[in-house]
Amino acid sequence: MSASNANRRPSVSASDPPTFIPIPANTRGIPASSFGPLSPVATTGTSPLASYASYGTSPQGPGSHNRQRSTSSAAFGIARQLTAFLPADYPLDEEPEHEGPNGGSAKKQGKVKVLLLENINLDAANFLKNAGYEVDHVSKAYSEEELLQKLPNYQAIGIRSKTKITKKVIDANPQLLVIGCFCIGTNQVDLDSAAKKGIAVFNSPFSNSRSVAELVISEIIALSRQLTDRSGELKQGIWNKVSKGCWEIRGKTLGIVGYGHIGAQLSVLAEAFGMSVIYYDVIPIMPLGTARQVDTLEDLLSKSDFVTLHVPEIPDTIGMMGALEFSQMKNGAYFINNARGKVVDLDALADALESKHLAGAAIDVFPREPGSNGPGFDGSLGSFIPRLRQLNNLILTPHIGGSTEEAQRAIGSEVATALVRYLNYGTTLGSVNFPEVDLRAITAQDERHIRLCFVHRNEPGVLKVVNNILSDHNIEKQFSDSKGDIAYLMADISGVGHEEVADIYTQIKRTQANILTRLLY
Numbered sequence: 001m002s003a004s005n006a007n008r009r010p011s012v013s014a015s016d017p018p019t020f021i022p023i024p025a026n027t028r029g030i031p032a033s034s035f036g037p038l039s040p041v042a043t044t045g046t047s048p049l050a051s052y053a054s055y056g057t058s059p060q061g062p063g064s065h066n067r068q069r070s071t072s073s074a075a076f077g078i079a080r081q082l083t084a085f086l087p088a089d090y091p092l093d094e095e096p097e098h099e100g101p102n103g104g105s106a107k108k109q110g111k112v113k114v115l116l117l118e119n120i121n122l123d124a125a126n127f128l129k130n131a132g133y134e135v136d137h138v139s140k141a142y143s144e145e146e147l148l149q150k151l152p153n154y155q156a157i158g159i160r161s162k163t164k165i166t167k168k169v170i171d172a173n174p175q176l177l178v179i180g181c182f183c184i185g186t187n188q189v190d191l192d193s194a195a196k197k198g199i200a201v202f203n204s205p206f207s208n209s210r211s212v213a214e215l216v217i218s219e220i221i222a223l224s225r226q227l228t229d230r231s232g233e234l235k236q237g238i239w240n241k242v243s244k245g246c247w248e249i250r251g252k253t254l255g256i257v258g259y260g261h262i263g264a265q266l267s268v269l270a271e272a273f274g275m276s277v278i279y280y281d282v283i284p285i286m287p288l289g290t291a292r293q294v295d296t297l298e299d300l301l302s303k304s305d306f307v308t309l310h311v312p313e314i315p316d317t318i319g320m321m322g323a324l325e326f327s328q329m330k331n332g333a334y335f336i337n338n339a340r341g342k343v344v345d346l347d348a349l350a351d352a353l354e355s356k357h358l359a360g361a362a363i364d365v366f367p368r369e370p371g372s373n374g375p376g377f378d379g380s381l382g383s384f385i386p387r388l389r390q391l392n393n394l395i396l397t398p399h400i401g402g403s404t405e406e407a408q409r410a411i412g413s414e415v416a417t418a419l420v421r422y423l424n425y426g427t428t429l430g431s432v433n434f435p436e437v438d439l440r441a442i443t444a445q446d447e448r449h450i451r452l453c454f455v456h457r458n459e460p461g462v463l464k465v466v467n468n469i470l471s472d473h474n475i476e477k478q479f480s481d482s483k484g485d486i487a488y489l490m491a492d493i494s495g496v497g498h499e500e501v502a503d504i505y506t507q508i509k510r511t512q513a514n515i516l517t518r519l520l521y
C-alpha cells in the first residue's frame with residue numbers, strides 16, 4: 001500500500017463507540033434497525049460498514065476480539081481501494097495522482113461519487129456519506145439531457161420513479177457502476193441495457209407497500225362518501241348536506257388487479273372493513289383471508305364495486321384499462337389507479353366519468369408527470385388533464401402513494417445498504433437485473449486477499465479462462481451465476497502480492513467475455 005493510501009484511512013480506535021446498523025446475513029440487505037434520528041449512523045458519523053465486516057457475514061461474528069480491526073481495515077480498506085482498478089477513463093480527476101500498487105503506474109484514485117435525485121430521503125445520503133462516498137443530493141428529477149450532461153461525474157446514481165435511465169444515458173456513461181431505484185417500480189430504467197454494460201440495478205421491493213395500501217383504503221371511503229366534493233364546496237362557502245349516492249363500504253366488493261405485495265396487503269385491510277375481496281392476477285396466488293381469485297379481468301370488472309390497479313408497468317399492462325374495460329365495469333362503480341399512468345387510457349376514463357357510467361375515480365399516477373414540485377400539471381402532459389380537472393368525485397394526487405415518512409426512511413435504508421454492499425463487497429443480492437451472488441466477507445487479517453468481481457457475457461468456457469489466470473493463487477471461495485445474457489462471478493483469492501494485483505486485473509479485463517472487472521482488496 002502506498003503512503004498516500006495509508007494516510008487516507010479513517011481512524012477508528014478501540015475506544016471509538018461501537019456503531020452499527022445490524023445487517024443480518026443472508027437477507028436482501030434489509031437492516032433490522034430502522035433509519036432515522038435514532039440511528040447510530042446519524043449520530044456518530046462512523047461507517048456503518050463496520051456492521052457488515054463484524055456482524056454480517058464475517059467468520060469472526062459478533063463479539064469477536066477482531067471487531068475493531070475489521071472495522072478499520074476490511075470495511076474502509078475495501079471502500080478505499082475500490083476505485084484503483086476502475087476503467088482508465090473514469091473521471092476521478094479530483095484526486096491527486098498517487099503511486100500505484102505495483103510501484104509506478106500512477107493510477108488515479110478518488111472517492112466514489114453518488115448522485116441522488118428526486119429528493120431521496122436524507123438519511124440515505126448520510127448513510128452513503130458515512131460509507132466514505134461523496135454524495136450530491138438534488139430534489140428534482142433530471143431529464144435525459146441533464147443526465148447526459150451531469151452523470152459522467154458519478155459512479156452511482158439514486159433515482160425514484162421519475163428519472164428515466166435510457167439506453168442513451170447508459171451508453172454515454174461507461175463509468176457508471178450501479179443504479180439505485182429508491183422505490184418499487186423499475187420501469188423507468190432500461191434494465192437490459194444496464195445489465196449488458198455491467199451496471200447493477202437495485203430497488204426496494206416492498207418498503208412502501210403498506211403506504212400505498214392505506215392510501216387506497218382512504219380513497220375507497222372518500223369516493224364512496226364524495227368527500228373531496230363536499231370539502232371543496234364548503235371551502236367555497238356552499239353547505240351541501242346530501243346522502244344520495246353516498247355509501248358505506250361494508251359489504252361492497254373490492255376488485256384488486258395484481259395481487260402482489262400491495263394488492264395482498266390491501267386485501268387484508270379491506271376485509272377488516274367488511275368488504276368482499278376478489279382479485280385478478282396472471283399467476284395463481286394463494287388468497288389471504290376470504291379473498292377469491294377470478295379467472296379473467298372481465299370477470300373482475302363486472303363483479304366489483306371498486307376496481308383498483310396494482311400491476312407493474314410492463315408491455316402486457318400498458319393500456320390494460322381502456323374504453324372496453326371501463327364499459328365492462330358495473331354502472332356506478334369506482335375506479336382507482338395507484339400503479340402506473342400508462343396502464344390506463346385517461347381519455348377513456350374521462351368519458352366514463354362524464355357519461356356517469358362510473359361514480360368516481362382516484363388517480364395517483366399519470367403517463368407523464370412533472371419532474372419537480374410546483375405548477376406544471378396541465379394540458380402539456382396530456383389532453384385529458386383539463387378534462388379531468390373539471391370532473392366531480394375525481395381525486396387527483398401527485399404520485400404520493402409511497403410518500404410517507406416511514407416508507408421513505410425504510411427505502412432509503414434498504415437501497416443505500418444495497419448500493420454499499422455492491423460497491424464495497426460486490427454483493428448483488430436483491431438486484432433486479434443481475435444474477436444474485438454473494439460471498440461472506442473477506443477476512444481482514446490477511447492483507448494478501450483480493451476479491452474479484454467479474455461481470456461477463458454468459459458464454460461457454462469463461463470460467464476456465466478466468467480460473468487459469470487465477471491458478472497460481474489459492475481460490476478461497478467463488479460463486480458464479482447467470483441471468484439471461486450476463487453472468488457474474490465473485491471469487492476471493494489469497495496469497496496475492498500487491499505487485500501481482502494489477503497483472504491479474506489486466507488479464508481478466510482482457511478476457512473476451514469481459515463486461516466489467518473489479519478487484520476489491
Ligand SMILES: NC(=O)C1=CN([C@@H]2O[C@H](COP(=O)(O)OP(=O)(O)OC[C@H]3O[C@@H](n4cnc5c(N)ncnc54)[C@H](O)[C@@H]3O)[C@@H](O)[C@H]2O)C=CC1
Nearest residue numbers: 184185258259260261262281282310311312338339401402
Ligand atoms: N403510486 C405509488 O406511489 C406507487 C406505485 N407503485 C406501483 O405499484 C406496482 C405494484 O407494486 P407491488 O404490488 O409491490 O408489485 P408486485 O410485483 O409485488 O405485484 C404485482 C402483481 O401484478 C401481477 N401482474 C403482472 N402483470 C399482470 C397483468 N397483466 N394482469 C394482472 N396482474 C398482473 C403480478 O403477477 C404480481 O402479482 C409497482 O410496480 C409500481 O409500479 C408502487 C409503489 C408506490
Ligand SMILES: O=C(O)C(=O)COP(=O)(O)O
Nearest residue numbers: 160161162183184185402
Ligand atoms: O415505488 C414506486 O414504484 C412508486 O411509484 C413510488 O415512486 P416515488 O418514489 O414516489 O417516485
